[in-house]
Each structure stands twice: as C-alpha cells, then as structure tokens.
Amino acid sequence: MRVILCGFGVVGQSLVKLLESRADNLYSAFGLKPRIVGVVDSGGGVADTAGLDSSALVSAKKRGSVSAYAGGRPGMAGAELVEDTEADVLIETTSSNYKDAEPGMSHITAAMRRKMHVVSVNKGPLALAFPSLMELAKYNSVSLRFSGTVGGGTPILDYAKNSLRGERIESFRGILNGTTNYILTNMAGGMSFDAALGDARSRGYVEADESLDLDGLDAAAKLVILANWIMGMKVTMPDIKCTGIRDISESDIKRAASKKSAIKLVAVCDDDLYVAPQDVRVDDPLCVNGTLNGVSVVSEHSGTQTIIGRGAGGTETASSIIRDLIDIRRDMMRQ
C-alpha cells in the first residue's frame, strides 16, 4: 500500500514511528504493509516510489522540513505531490481551517479524483463540505476515512456506527474539545478564566488560533462530522449554532456547583444542532474532567451509552490512522 502524507507535524511523525515499530504485527495480523512514497510539509516535500525511511524523515524534519531529506524539494506544495505521485492512499494531516479548509481540501479532492483513498485527520474539509466529499468519494469509488477527527484515539465514530448496528440512534451530546474542558475543570476548582486559560496555554493545549477552542469552532466541526456520520444528516459548519466559553463567569461556575452540576461546553444533536455551555450533573457519566472527551448516545432500544477517552495526542491519533488504513486495505481486498 503506497501512502502519501500531507503534513508532517506531531501526528505525521507519530504515525511513521508507529508504523515502523508495529510493522511486523500490522503485516502478520492485517496484511498491512504501508510504504510511504511521498511526504510534504510547509517547507517542501520529498517523494520516492521505492519508499522513504521513517527515521530519515523525522531527522530531516528536525532540520526544519522533510525537504531536507536526500533528494527533497524545498518549496514543493502538497497539491504538486498529490498530482505527481502514484499512490493508493493520501493521509491528510495539515491543520484544520474553518474558513476555506485549505490546503487540505485541495489535497483531498485532488487525491480522490486520482482514485486515491483518503484518511483525513484534518477536520476543516469535513466540517465545511462533509456531504459533498462523501459524494466525491463515492463517485470515484474510493474510501474517505476520518477516525482521528473526533475523539483522537477513542473510536467514537466507529463505536456509534458499528457497535450499535441494528439500532436507531435518537440523539447524542458530547464534550468534544479537551482544551475548553480543561479550562472549565480548573475554573470549577477555583481558578479564574484568565488563570485557567494561561495554564492551558502553558501546557500547549490551546490552538495557535485560540478562537478554535474558546469560541467552540473545534467542537462544532466535530459535531458536524458526528451528525453526518452517525445520524446521516447532511450538514456543514454554518448549520451549527455555536457559543463558546469566553463569557463563563466564576459565579456561573458556582451556581452550577450548588446544583451538583458543572458547566461544560456541550455539543448537542437532537432536534437542534448546537454547541453551548450547559450544566451537566456531576453524576452524569458524561461529566468528565480535565482534557477528557466523552459522547453520550441515546439509542432507541439500548438506552444511553457513554464513551470516554483522551481527545487528542499524537500517538492516539496516529493509532486511529492505522485503524483507517486497516479498513481501507480490507475494502481494497474486497473489490
């Protein structure tokens, strides 16, 4: 399986390391033997049909860009790599952007037109164009997978779709952004908003564009993906009513605590689709703390079920990409 990698940040680097350390097991248990034939980052790219070496890629990146790899091409763009490289799968890990979803959107659409399967951990293209991307994938007879976009290593998407087969899911709500949950948890512990935000920043939890976390855009993007995938809705970001956590005051936090509740940034899909701060009872399984994420699904016959896990992390997300590759290989074998 020939793989192209767009983006080579924490997730991309974790992925190549994980693929290397788990190579024997992935091949023996799943017949999966990915060969990385091209990688691009913001500084340029490198391609080799014979396969690129993981350690050399990581050490090139340490020198600034994968284009420092022997034979690399500084300034090479992702679109160029996708157009010029023969591959079976594109793994898209560039940063999420909810304005125009670029450059991920162009990478993904170009790859699908070239009959590549796509694994995206970039939420931007899915948030802005989930329905049309799924159509494009279908039209080109390729898979579009995105397990890493929601819940990081926690297979929330997979769980809701597969473990509950035969069941109608009536609604769901989730705590989908670890950063705001961390801030709100600290505020419940007595910190001011500014102190809690400062602490989250100092730990590297906050996105460079803080609005993505604080104004609920990241949670809204995940809500779009879940609503499309689990509920079969055809919605995009503009369909989500979104309120962030900037206006939560210490007195709001205290009022919630006095009612044995905690304020959480909750993404809701019922008759309505929205992200907003809400009181969640502390004995509700969804009331998770710190950077944890959780989703509660209400099913028609199996009651309410909650799945909780770490929402992010390079290795966790890399692990979700490997799950997607296993599924893509299985799909390829069936054709």
Next chain:
Amino acid sequence: MRVILCGFGVVGQSLVKLLESRADNLYSAFGLKPRIVGVVDSGGGVADTAGLDSSALVSAKKRGSVSAYAGGRPGMAGAELVEDTEADVLIETTSSNYKDAEPGMSHITAAMRRKMHVVSVNKGPLALAFPSLMELAKYNSVSLRFSGTVGGGTPILDYAKNSLRGERIESFRGILNGTTNYILTNMAGGMSFDAALGDARSRGYVEADESLDLDGLDAAAKLVILANWIMGMKVTMPDIKCTGIRDISESDIKRAASKKSAIKLVAVCDDDLYVAPQDVRVDDPLCVNGTLNGVSVVSEHSGTQTIIGRGAGGTETASSIIRDLIDIRRDMMRQ
C-alpha cells in the same frame, strides 16, 4: 432464519415483541427475518415449523407457560425441543447457574452438534466452559455469540473487540454488576448495607440467588467472558479470585469518601484476574453510580477508554440478541 428460544422470561418476551415491532426495519436494513419455530420454558414448550405467533406466545406465558399455546406440550424439556426441531439458531435465555450451568449447557452443546448457531445471554455455560464451547463451535462450523452477557444493551464486548482492531489491549477493569453498584451507591449516600440491600430487593434488582450479586459471582462470570473474548485468555470461573461486598462497612465507605473515592465492586484483568471491592476515585470516568455498568480498557496506543451504559433490562438485552442475529445472518451469507 428459523429460531428456537430456550427460556421465555423477561428477555425472551422482550425479544419476540421487539422482533415483531421492528420486523420491517430488520428485513429491509439487514435482510433479517427470524421465524420462531420453537419455544420452551420451565413449564413445557411448543414448536411449529410454520412459525409461532409472538402475541399468542406472550399471552400463553401469562397463563403460566408457553405450553399453553395451541398445540403446546406441557412438560416438554429444552433438550427435547433442540433435538426434535429443525432450526438455524438457538437463543438460550434460561437463568445463569455457576454450579453446572444446566440446563443451558446441554441446550447449547446439543444445538451446536446439530449445526445450529447459538446466541446465549445465559452466562453460566460461558463462565464455566468458554474455551471448550468456542472449540465446539469451531468444530461444528457454527457461530456462538453472547453480546447480551456483559453490559446488557451496551456493546462492551463488541466495542473492545472491533472498535479497537489493530490495537493491543493491555488490561481492563470494570464495574460489571448493577445490583452491587446500586447498593454501594446508596451506602455512599448514607444508607446502611442492610437498608441498601432491602431497597435493591424491593426494586427487583437482586437475583433470586442473592449470592450471585453479593458475592461477586455475576461479576466474575462477566470477567471470564471478557478475559476470553478481549484478551484471548483461556480461563473459567475457578480462575477468578472473588470477593463480594457483604463485608463493606459504613466506615469503609466513609474512609473512601474522605479520599475523594468511592468503594466499587471492580472486576480486574491485568497480571491477575479478580473481583473485589476497591477504591475508585470519583473523578475516574469508571466511577459510575446507581445501576450503571462501566468498563475501562487500557490500550497500547490509544490510551484508556471507558464505556458506560445500563447493565441490564429486558429490551436492552433483547436488542443485543438482535445484533447477534444480524451478525449470524451475515456470517451465514458469507459461507
């Protein structure tokens, strides 16, 4: 798909109702059209290759036994029904018994020898003989499924096995018995053990044989099933060290609370396999209250993940049987 039903209590009755109310959807979405050709309970049985009517079965049961159905045979045993009826699937719902697992064990082994697939929500046979039952299923080329044995409607078994494919699960621990969790939750709220037990009894939460709940046998049986299924261990009930909740005192509860923890009956699979009361921190996602069940799975690369849901209930368990039937039908089509 011709189905035999052994046992016709809450789960069996919920199942036939659910199959009827969901008939159109199950057929259109999954090609599943189960025909109930035989049912037996402790009072006798009834069989008809043309199919039995759900409402008439339920109303016969209201008169004491399904053998009151037109053409029913009082005194008919399950073994007889299994031997004399042509069917594709046995659904075993008689009560769990951890001494000799009868009559479920005989029903299941006879059915498999007759090349029937088996869905068991009866934990006894699996707890006492999981490894050999799986071998017998393999030898006879039939499926043995048991989604309803752990977590009721919550697809814990399925989740751990499928949603984490490609991942090594290192350990897990779970709160697997809703009754003891209900009692311990009430004790944490200030009730004495006796008062909490009385309350659980009055709500019908406690098994007729109270030892199954209070001494941890039910939790141990579920631990056996999880350890075999998720971890590939070949273990049975005697391998589980089991301590129940009878000796938990109010001062134990207070000591735990003073450490921001709660005492829970926890089933653990790490280097060791045991069921015992343990302190669980209240901010641990596994620290669920009331009758809820939960399992936390530690995976090699995706971190710790927790799944929480209602542990029991007729409709929930019936719903899990339908999931198993969907899978069996899919397996049958592939052959």
